[in-house]
Amino acid sequence: MRLSRYFLPILRDAPKEAEIVSHRLMLRAGMIRQEAAGIYAWLPLGLRVLDKISSIVREEQDRAGAIECLMPTIQLADLWRESGRYDAYGEEMLRIKDRHEREMLYGPTNEEMITEIFRAGVRSYKDLPKNLYHIQWKFRDERRPRFGVMRSREFLMKDAYSFDLDQAGARTSYNRMFVAYLRTFARLGLKSIPMRADTGPIGGDLSHEFIILAKTGESEVYCHKDYLDFETPPETVNFDDAAELQSYFDKWTSLYAATDEMHEKAEFEAISEDKRVSARGIEVGHIFYFGTKYSLPMKALVTGPDGKDTPVHMGSYGIGPSRLAAAIIEAGHDDSGIVWPEAVAPFRVGLVNLKPGDAAVDAACEDLYAKLEAAGVDVLYDDTDERPGSKFATMDLIGLPWRLVVGPKGLASGQVELKRRSGGAAEALSPEQAVATILG
Amino acid sequence: MRLSRYFLPILRDAPKEAEIVSHRLMLRAGMIRQEAAGIYAWLPLGLRVLDKISSIVREEQDRAGAIECLMPTIQLADLWRESGRYDAYGEEMLRIKDRHEREMLYGPTNEEMITEIFRAGVRSYKDLPKNLYHIQWKFRDERRPRFGVMRSREFLMKDAYSFDLDQAGARTSYNRMFVAYLRTFARLGLKSIPMRADTGPIGGDLSHEFIILAKTGESEVYCHKDYLDFETPPETVNFDDAAELQSYFDKWTSLYAATDEMHEKAEFEAISEDKRVSARGIEVGHIFYFGTKYSLPMKALVTGPDGKDTPVHMGSYGIGPSRLAAAIIEAGHDDSGIVWPEAVAPFRVGLVNLKPGDAAVDAACEDLYAKLEAAGVDVLYDDTDERPGSKFATMDLIGLPWRLVVGPKGLASGQVELKRRSGGAAEALSPEQAVATILG
Numbered sequence: 001m002r003l004s005r006y007f008l009p010i011l012r013d014a015p016k017e018a019e020i021v022s023h024r025l026m027l028r029a030g031m032i033r034q035e036a037a038g039i040y041a042w043l044p045l046g047l048r049v050l051d052k053i054s055s056i057v058r059e060e061q062d063r064a065g066a067i068e069c070l071m072p073t074i075q076l077a078d079l080w081r082e083s084g085r086y087d088a089y090g091e092e093m094l095r096i097k098d099r100h101e102r103e104m105l106y107g108p109t110n111e112e113m114i115t116e117i118f119r120a121g122v123r124s125y126k127d128l129p130k131n132l133y134h135i136q137w138k139f140r141d142e143r144r145p146r147f148g149v150m151r152s153r154e155f156l157m158k159d160a161y162s163f164d165l166d167q168a169g170a171r172t173s174y175n176r177m178f179v180a181y182l183r184t185f186a187r188l189g190l191k192s193i194p195m196r197a198d199t200g201p202i203g204g205d206l207s208h209e210f211i212i213l214a215k216t217g218e219s220e221v222y223c224h225k226d227y228l229d230f231e232t233p234p235e236t237v238n239f240d241d242a243a244e245l246q247s248y249f250d251k252w253t254s255l256y257a258a259t260d261e262m263h264e265k266a267e268f269e270a271i272s273e274d275k276r277v278s279a280r281g282i283e284v285g286h287i288f289y290f291g292t293k294y295s296l297p298m299k300a301l302v303t304g305p306d307g308k309d310t311p312v313h314m315g316s317y318g319i320g321p322s323r324l325a326a327a328i329i330e331a332g333h334d335d336s337g338i339v340w341p342e343a344v345a346p347f348r349v350g351l352v353n354l355k356p357g358d359a360a361v362d363a364a365c366e367d368l369y370a371k372l373e374a375a376g377v378d379v380l381y382d383d384t385d386e387r388p389g390s391k392f393a394t395m396d397l398i399g400l401p402w403r404l405v406v407g408p409k410g411l412a413s414g415q416v417e418l419k420r421r422s423g424g425a426a427e428a429l430s431p432e433q434a435v436a437t438i439l440g
Numbered sequence: 441m442r443l444s445r446y447f448l449p450i451l452r453d454a455p456k457e458a459e460i461v462s463h464r465l466m467l468r469a470g471m472i473r474q475e476a477a478g479i480y481a482w483l484p485l486g487l488r489v490l491d492k493i494s495s496i497v498r499e500e501q502d503r504a505g506a507i508e509c510l511m512p513t514i515q516l517a518d519l520w521r522e523s524g525r526y527d528a529y530g531e532e533m534l535r536i537k538d539r540h541e542r543e544m545l546y547g548p549t550n551e552e553m554i555t556e557i558f559r560a561g562v563r564s565y566k567d568l569p570k571n572l573y574h575i576q577w578k579f580r581d582e583r584r585p586r587f588g589v590m591r592s593r594e595f596l597m598k599d600a601y602s603f604d605l606d607q608a609g610a611r612t613s614y615n616r617m618f619v620a621y622l623r624t625f626a627r628l629g630l631k632s633i634p635m636r637a638d639t640g641p642i643g644g645d646l647s648h649e650f651i652i653l654a655k656t657g658e659s660e661v662y663c664h665k666d667y668l669d670f671e672t673p674p675e676t677v678n679f680d681d682a683a684e685l686q687s688y689f690d691k692w693t694s695l696y697a698a699t700d701e702m703h704e705k706a707e708f709e710a711i712s713e714d715k716r717v718s719a720r721g722i723e724v725g726h727i728f729y730f731g732t733k734y735s736l737p738m739k740a741l742v743t744g745p746d747g748k749d750t751p752v753h754m755g756s757y758g759i760g761p762s763r764l765a766a767a768i769i770e771a772g773h774d775d776s777g778i779v780w781p782e783a784v785a786p787f788r789v790g791l792v793n794l795k796p797g798d799a800a801v802d803a804a805c806e807d808l809y810a811k812l813e814a815a816g817v818d819v820l821y822d823d824t825d826e827r828p829g830s831k832f833a834t835m836d837l838i839g840l841p842w843r844l845v846v847g848p849k850g851l852a853s854g855q856v857e858l859k860r861r862s863g864g865a866a867e868a869l870s871p872e873q874a875v876a877t878i879l880g
Binding site: 005006008009016030032033035036039040041042043045046047050065067068069070071072073074075076079091094096099102104106113116117120121122128132137139141143153154 | 446447449470473475476479480481482483484486487490504505507508509510512513514515516519530531534536538539542544546553556557561562570572580583593594618657727733
């Protein structure tokens with residue numbers, strides 16, 4: 001993409017309303033724009049990140065056997081009356097009346113609707129297990145939205161719902177998502193730790209939050225240090241093997257880890273002092289097993305092997321891609337701006353032309369741009385008339401993994417300059433060497 | 441995908457509420473499920489089609505130089521007061537109050553919001569032209585929603601917005617989208633004809649609807665027969681060449697074509713009788729040039745070459761991927777079900793195992809499944825215990841381009857059966873020949 005044709009409204013100054021670093025950086029880097037309190041437009045650079053995050057989430061859901069669908073944002077109030085949550089949900093639910101005065105709402109979550117879809121389509125235990133998910137915008141009318149897309153009212157969520165004949169099956173479905181989540185966050189460049197969690201208004205018996213550690217995290221968390229060195233379950237996990245899944249679950253829950261809400265001081269202090277981690281954390285995923293909480297009142301029944309109808313055991317599994325974009329920045333930034341992990345960077349390379357109009361520099365840039373794009377590398381090519389200092393500041397701010405600079409002086413001796421955003425010195429290389437280094 | 445693990449709730453009987461064939465077939469094929477009047481969930485099979493349509497739309501928008509962003513679904517009423525449309529829009533606008541009694545709405549379109557984003561980010565004519573688009577859910581509270589996703593309340597729309605310094609520039613931007621739309625519909629397997637259109641509540645001076653002909657179309661349309669043989673602009677169109685774009689526009693508007701609303705009988709009857717086409721049509725795209733209708737009241741100004749501030753000239757360009765899914769079915773079906781074009785088929789091949797449990801048949805199916813998937817072909821593998829007749833009916837109903845059948849009898853003589861959904865006899869082939877034929 002040529003910057004001259006792109007839409008990248010950089011802000012030089014930190015917007016004063018932004019309280020946390022990810023919010024400041026996302027606004028300054030032209031990733032998002034606030035359209036109302038807690039409601040954001042994703043500008044082109046931000047959307048590229050959001051889409052990359054969603055793709056990784058989707059790949060790992062698919063790998064674990066979950067099936068994608070897409071439910072609408074607007075739901076009927078009557079559906080929520082079936083579960084009893086319509087009145088219970090409180091002011092966070094955005095309630096709407098249509099032109100015929102029918103009571104509707106903007107979905108804050110989808111347990112009721114997916115249960116309705118399931119019960120209409122599945123009748124027999126032979127069709128189980130099933131896990132259906134979607135990636136859709138949700139709305140929760142927070143009283144005081146803040147922290148940008150970290151706690152916005154309209155937010156993107158991947159929510160998956162599992163259906164099993166019994167608790168043992170549901171446990172395996174839970175473990176599938178548990179493993180898929182560990183893999184998802186690792187691929188996003190994050191170190192996540194599952195922590196036993198309160199089940200909150202969604203209810204249920206078994207629940208984990210996936211927390212990443214970040215200095216600017218929203219809450220205090222406590223865990224055993226060894227978690228930081230645990231290996232992520234490999235791509236070759238057999239998601240049909242209940243015992244293998246359970247072994248990953250057992251390992252990743254073997255040591256102490258708890259959010260503030262669930263913290264037990266005595267248990268934590270039983271850990272040897274050098275292994276205690278007390279830090280700030282950000283919740284990036286949340287999984288629940290809640291048994292027949294919805295299937296019973298909503299009559300989501302299957303015929304079991306004994307010929308009798310039985311309510312299915314369910315779980316739900318959430319990840320917020322919009323919140324993750326902010327969390328990844330909280331975990332990866334410096335004083336100059338964002339430092340994206342390769343997997344979600346909006347572009348992999350920022351190509352800087354130091355003297356547009358100089359025939360040799362233009363030609364060298366065009367050649368590099370074409371070669372990298374042809375090799376499947378996303379390049380943001382700064383072909384604008386801005387001053388070099390301003391171009392460098394923009395590249396640092398938007399945090400692309402590689403910065404490739406072409407100027408008349410270096411080019412006279414056949415060299416361009418390549419630098420990693422994550423650190424290390426700039427290297428003078430031939431254009432060919434630079435391309436080879438980027439392609440790795 | 442193994443059907444035994446998929447979620448494909450086929451209905452054997454035509455639902456009585458569905459008035460048009462696409463609605464009946466989408467419900468029967470387990471593509472969609474109604475969640476409220478005019479509000480649908482996209483079940484896994486439907487979502488695959490919707491995503492493929494959106495991908496083609498996106499590719500052609502990108503090719504034409506439009507830049508993707510993503511605006512939120514919920515908007516502030518005050519934003520619409522700036523353009524004067526908040527009061528004018530009428531009952532189709534879903535109006536919402538949040539917990540603080542602020543007036544909001546579910547966006548039916550995005551002219552106001554994109555104008556707000558543009559004016560905050562662009563100051564100079566040097567940054568023009570710009571075209572920003574998004575693919576996002578919209579809501580129009582139709583008084584009487586019907587025809588399934590053809591006229592739903594919550595619907596997916598790709599809406600693009602162009603910004604130019606003057607009318608001449610805006611005209612070129614309009615032509616870019618005009619050409620992109622011709623290419624988009626052709627890639628979706630549709631024959632589209634641009635027709636001069638009334639500009640309706642969005643307003644403006646120049647507008648075309650893109651209409652496809654289908655017996656079950658919603659409205660009467662009239663055009664010159666030669667349009668049906670016009671060549672689609674090629675992939676190599678130079679979207680920077682205003683003259684080339686204008687030549688495609690001129691060609692595709694050279695003959696008579698009009699919707700009922702714009703029809704001029706005398707002009708139509710001046711065409712020689714054998715060249716007159718009077719048929720039913722479905723609107724699948726709509727483009728508008730509306731000058732400074734929004735930029736003037738909303739003060740979206742750029743500094744021109746003369747140093748003076750001037751309101752930008754705008755256009756908007758809509759395609760509904762959710763409506764297109766239905767339109768493609770209206771244009772492609774028979775008595776047995778849907779006949780998907782290859783480009784948007786949810787899977788390319790339906791692999792039917794006639795005798796699950798038979799070791800040789802299972803092995804042959806597994807081998808074909810693995811080979812096709814490895815070659816990048818999406819396969820829906822029916823490994824269930826259903827009767828053969830039911831399996832064939834399902835495959836015909838869901839309309840995958842190829843049906844590949846493996847049974848014990850054929851296999852004994854080394855043969856499987858391959859058939860195209862679009863017509864022609866079943867062929868007995870070796871498994872290797874069948875794969876080679878599918879891979880083309």
